[in-house]
Amino acid sequence: MRLAQALPVKTLQPKLSASSESGFLKRFRPLAGISIARAAIIFIAIISSGLLTACSGLRIVDSQVAAFSKLDALPAASSWRFERLPSQQNLSDSQATRQFKLETMAAQELAKLGFKPQPETTGAAAKYSVQLSARFQRLDRGPFDPTFDAWYPYHQGWLLPGRDYVVTGSGRVIYAPVFPYLPPPWFVREVGLIIRDTADSRVVYETQARHEGRWADDEAVLPAMLTAALKDFPKPPQGKRLVNIEIPR
Numbered sequence: 001m002r003l004a005q006a007l008p009v010k011t012l013q014p015k016l017s018a019s020s021e022s023g024f025l026k027r028f029r030p031l032a033g034i035s036i037a038r039a040a041i042i043f044i045a046i047i048s049s050g051l052l053t054a055c056s057g058l059r060i061v062d063s064q065v066a067a068f069s070k071l072d073a074l075p076a077a078s079s080w081r082f083e084r085l086p087s088q089q090n091l092s093d094s095q096a097t098r099q100f101k102l103e104t105m106a107a108q109e110l111a112k113l114g115f116k117p118q119p120e121t122t123g124a125a126a127k128y129s130v131q132l133s134a135r136f137q138r139l140d141r142g143p144f145d146p147t148f149d150a151w152y153p154y155h156q157g158w159l160l161p162g163r164d165y166v167v168t169g170s171g172r173v174i175y176a177p178v179f180p181y182l183p184p185p186w187f188v189r190e191v192g193l194i195i196r197d198t199a200d201s202r203v204v205y206e207t208q209a210r211h212e213g214r215w216a217d218d219e220a221v222l223p224a225m226l227t228a229a230l231k232d233f234p235k236p237p238q239g240k241r242l243v244n245i246e247i248p249r
């Protein structure tokens with residue numbers, strides 16, 4: 001009996017015609033000949049340009065402000081001087097430098113409102129005195145950051161209970177690395193101004209601003225906080241409010 005000769009099997013290789021190729025694929029046809037390394041470089045460049053665009057604008061310093069006023073109108077070219085509290089006397093060099101910078105920032109904000117500093121050399125009494133205070137606090141994490149145990153799973157018994165290290169047979173101590181990373185620090189700042197009428201030591205203006213965030217640059221954040229503290233001077237809304245000040249990045 002003669003076996004039937006097997007017919008050759010033709011492999012079907014469908015081809016996409018130029019007309020049937022989708023427009024989406026046509027966009028990536030030029031990338032077909034690009035190596036993986038070059039494609040990775042192009043991808044990183046695109047992502048970097050997007051990040052630079054996002055970071056090139058302004059940032060917002062949001063401050064919780066509480067202001068109280070007994071002034072009816074903006075003082076016309078009124079003289080003023082700083083009045084340092086007993087706790088602000090005999091400061092260390094670093095504290096004195098920080099206080100001087102803060103007073104310089106506050107003087108610039110007061111000048112925008114029409115106040116003029118009274119030079120001590122003249123011997124004349126200033127119309128108003130300004131008490132300036134500030135508080136700075138650096139925290140290891142923000143209020144919404146996970147706790148240390150959450151960032152440090154080895155502390156939960158991945159190595160040995162209650163230990164963050166292992167001793168090998170040769171006596172070598174191996175410490176567990178921090179995983180995946182520690183959150184950046186969190187900064188809490190408060191500035192306050194009290195303006196008194198030197199004629200009767202009556203407080204005519206009191207304001208305080210509080211800001212929390214990741215920004216570590218005092219030279220940029222503190223002026224924005226002082227601007228927020230003196231916003232709508234001399235008749236600000238009574239009580240607490242949120243004031244946003246835009247500053248360059």
